[in-house]
Amino acid sequence: MKCPFCNAEDTHVIDSRDSEDGHKIRRRRRCHVCDKRFTTYETVELRLPQVVKHDGTRTEFDRNKLLTGFKRALHKRPVPTSYVDAAIDRIVQKLLAMGEREVTSRSIGESVMEELYKLDKVAYIRFASVYKSFQGVDDFRDVIKEVQKPSSPHNSSEKNPESANE
Numbered sequence: 001m002k003c004p005f006c007n008a009e010d011t012h013v014i015d016s017r018d019s020e021d022g023h024k025i026r027r028r029r030r031c032h033v034c035d036k037r038f039t040t041y042e043t044v045e046l047r048l049p050q051v052v053k054h055d056g057t058r059t060e061f062d063r064n065k066l067l068t069g070f071k072r073a074l075h076k077r078p079v080p081t082s083y084v085d086a087a088i089d090r091i092v093q094k095l096l097a098m099g100e101r102e103v104t105s106r107s108i109g110e111s112v113m114e115e116l117y118k119l120d121k122v123a124y125i126r127f128a129s130v131y132k133s134f135q136g137v138d139d140f141r142d143v144i145k146e147v148q149k150p151s152s153p154h155n156s157s158e159k160n161p162e163s164a165n166e
């Protein structure tokens with residue numbers, strides 16, 4: 001790191017220590033040229049990516065929007081709020097772990113579909129019908145066939161009893 005006083009290229013770390021909360025490293029540095037000392041802090045950068053929408057515009061990731069989507073799909077379905085929170089947490093964690101600066105709204109939609117599939121099949125179909133812009137009965141038939149497939153890879157985590165009727 002450059003010296004902030006004389007702009008020399010070469011500064012040395014003379015001391016490193018964790019901050020009290022353990023989320024920062026504090027380093028004391030010394031400049032070889034002017035012999036001045038200064039402190040730098042190193043932190044982990046965990047930022048949610050920007051969401052790239054279908055029309056190419058960018059927007060901040062919004063957890064509330066995600067929650068609204070889940071609520072709409074799960075309207076009057078017997079799914080505890082804590083399950084929904086956990087599902088949203090998993091999506092957020094996944095986004096953070098990607099470390100990307102941008103993510104498409106489409107890819108977030110896919111994650112929502114995955115979580116809804118595990119939570120509630122009716123909600124999954126509801127969300128899919130809007131998200132994939134179902135045009136007619138055939139689209140519904142296909143997705144219902146998909147959730148009824150016994151060999152579905154998602155079935156291992158399925159805990160709710162099958163109830164296709166509202």
Ligand SMILES: [Zn+2]
Nearest residue numbers: 003006031034
């Ligand atoms: Zn210097």
